[in-house]
Amino acid sequence: MDKVYDLVKxxxxxxxxxxxxxxxxxxxxxxxxxxxxxxxxxxxELAGIFSERDVMNRVVAAGRMPGTTxxxxxxxxxxxxxxxxxxxxxxxxxxxxxxxxxxxITEGKKLRGLVSLRDIxxxxxxxxxx
Numbered sequence: 001m002d003k004v005y006d007l008v009k010x011x012x013x014x015x016x017x018x019x020x021x022x023x024x025x026x027x028x029x030x031x032x033x034x035x036x037x038x039x040x041x042x043x044x045e046l047a048g049i050f051s052e053r054d055v056m057n058r059v060v061a062a063g064r065m066p067g068t069t070x071x072x073x074x075x076x077x078x079x080x081x082x083x084x085x086x087x088x089x090x091x092x093x094x095x096x097x098x099x100x101x102x103x104x105i106t107e108g109k110k111l112r113g114l115v116s117l118r119d120i121x122x123x124x125x126x127x128x129x130x
Contacts, residue, residue: 004091005084005105007123008113016041016111017050017071023059024066026050037102037114040075045109048075049102081106082115092120 008014015033017026019042030038030052037051050071058074059066081104082091091103095117105113 002088002123003084004082004086004088004103004115004120005112007088007115007119008105011113014039014111014113018042019047019070019072019075021071022067023050023055023064023069023071023074026071027055027066036116039104039111039114040071041111046079046081046104046106046111048072048077049079049104049114050075051102079104083107084112088120088123091115092117095120 015029015035016039017029019040021029021040026038030036037049039046040048040050048071054074054076055066058064059069064074080094080098080100082094084105084107086105094100095103101117103115104111105115
């Protein structure tokens with residue numbers, strides 16, 4: 001059974017933002033790197049996850065100012081995460097069950113990566129074509 005960490009382990013960088021970042025800075029960072037969600041770290045440990053949906057629902061629609069609103073105010077705090085040993089199948093089940101499109105991968109409290117539904121679907125497609 002393939003592990004979810006296998007999908008991201010060869011990526012050279014784990015993108016993340018600091019908990020004190022502004023929404024504007026985080027959104028620009030996500031745009032520059034073409035990513036839809038980013039883990040939020042506090043002193044190097046996973047504190048939350050911030051996504052495009054958070055920008056729309058918790059910032060824009062709520063009338064908040066992106067330049068002064070901290071990511072910590074609008075992120076999903078203490079997100080569900082999966083272990084580096086979690087199977088792809090169990091991760092996909094969790095995503096479907098809870099409606100997630102991104103899940104942090106952790107080893108203890110240390111962030112090891114972020115897997116997206118797209119990552120899993122592309123792997124499934126490669127497996128079917130092989």
